[in-house]
Amino acid sequence: MIEVQDLTKRYGDRLAVDALSFTVRPGLVTGFLGPNGAGKSTTMRMIAGLDRPTAGRALVNGRPYAEHRAPLREVGLLLEAKAVHTSRSARDHLRALAATHGIDDRRVERLIELAGLREVARKRAGGFSLGMGQRLGIAAALLGDPATVILDEPVNGLDPEGVLWVRTLLRELAAEGRTVFLSSHLMSEMALTADHLVVVGRGRLIADLPVAELTARETTVLVRSPEAAVLTGHLLAEQATVAAVEQGLLEVGGLDAAAIGALAHRHGLPLHELTPRRASLEEAFMELTRDSVEYRAGVAA
Numbered sequence: 001m002i003e004v005q006d007l008t009k010r011y012g013d014r015l016a017v018d019a020l021s022f023t024v025r026p027g028l029v030t031g032f033l034g035p036n037g038a039g040k041s042t043t044m045r046m047i048a049g050l051d052r053p054t055a056g057r058a059l060v061n062g063r064p065y066a067e068h069r070a071p072l073r074e075v076g077l078l079l080e081a082k083a084v085h086t087s088r089s090a091r092d093h094l095r096a097l098a099a100t101h102g103i104d105d106r107r108v109e110r111l112i113e114l115a116g117l118r119e120v121a122r123k124r125a126g127g128f129s130l131g132m133g134q135r136l137g138i139a140a141a142l143l144g145d146p147a148t149v150i151l152d153e154p155v156n157g158l159d160p161e162g163v164l165w166v167r168t169l170l171r172e173l174a175a176e177g178r179t180v181f182l183s184s185h186l187m188s189e190m191a192l193t194a195d196h197l198v199v200v201g202r203g204r205l206i207a208d209l210p211v212a213e214l215t216a217r218e219t220t221v222l223v224r225s226p227e228a229a230v231l232t233g234h235l236l237a238e239q240a241t242v243a244a245v246e247q248g249l250l251e252v253g254g255l256d257a258a259a260i261g262a263l264a265h266r267h268g269l270p271l272h273e274l275t276p277r278r279a280s281l282e283e284a285f286m287e288l289t290r291d292s293v294e295y296r297a298g299v300a301a
């Protein structure tokens, strides 16, 4: 469990994180979303005790990260894909980390296997590609069998097979009852991986809700009818919103397909198409964060 309470970070006159409060619960994959510069990495660094908050606090499993005596066993961390600057092999890199926590070599071998690093385990980790480095970073994060996992952009640099591997792994970790918190700017990826979303913009909380709720939010229905104009009058009388897409095709909000079908039937109007249209997570996200992105573009200009 991660509890973020009024967390604030100020860099000079810039508020990178602005009184953010949310809870990341065990047993779920929670996605941390926001446009570039929204404050995701800064928040994660404060949760991990790498940056000191200007105000507020972040607790991991009930206490600040730095107060855990064996942090690798409590929290698995993967922050920003940074190259491992080491002349050690991947295996020796993991063994050295494991040794700091009395973790045995069998666990290291299991993680090498799990992360698909067997072929390259003897190679110098400093020469790894971004994707291989990410796999090594994830293996390192899981060394201590932690109850909480925090990953900043874990699929960065991974090939499609690697992305699928991370997605499956994170779902399994959550199914085992762990707390899984990951940031990404890839909405489509989050839709497939996360159960819950925390959305930020300009350092502030924009939304904290289940993925299903976000995608269900903006549902409209495409309605094709040769009597579109007459139908529009009846729809507006029912408080629906109507937008003409093209000649004979309407996009209707505020009424579901069944209600629109019944309305058309009551008035004897023919329908040629009735298609519920669910906003993709991408569209829902754009809608949610539009203000914060516009603001940023304005400042840049």
Ligand SMILES: Nc1ncnc2c1ncn2[C@@H]1O[C@H](COP(=O)(O)OP(=O)(O)OP(=O)(O)O)[C@@H](O)[C@H]1O
Pocket (backbone or CB within 6 Å): 011, 014, 015, 016, 034, 035, 036, 037, 038, 039, 040, 041, 042, 043, 185
């Ligand atoms: N060390 C620092 N000094 C000054 N400003 C900083 C520092 N670190 C971050 N910032 C600023 O704080 C804001 C939030 O940055 P942060 O990296 O946390 O955002 P992010 O959501 O992770 O973005 P991205 O998706 O681009 O990684 C940005 O405006 C950034 O320029």
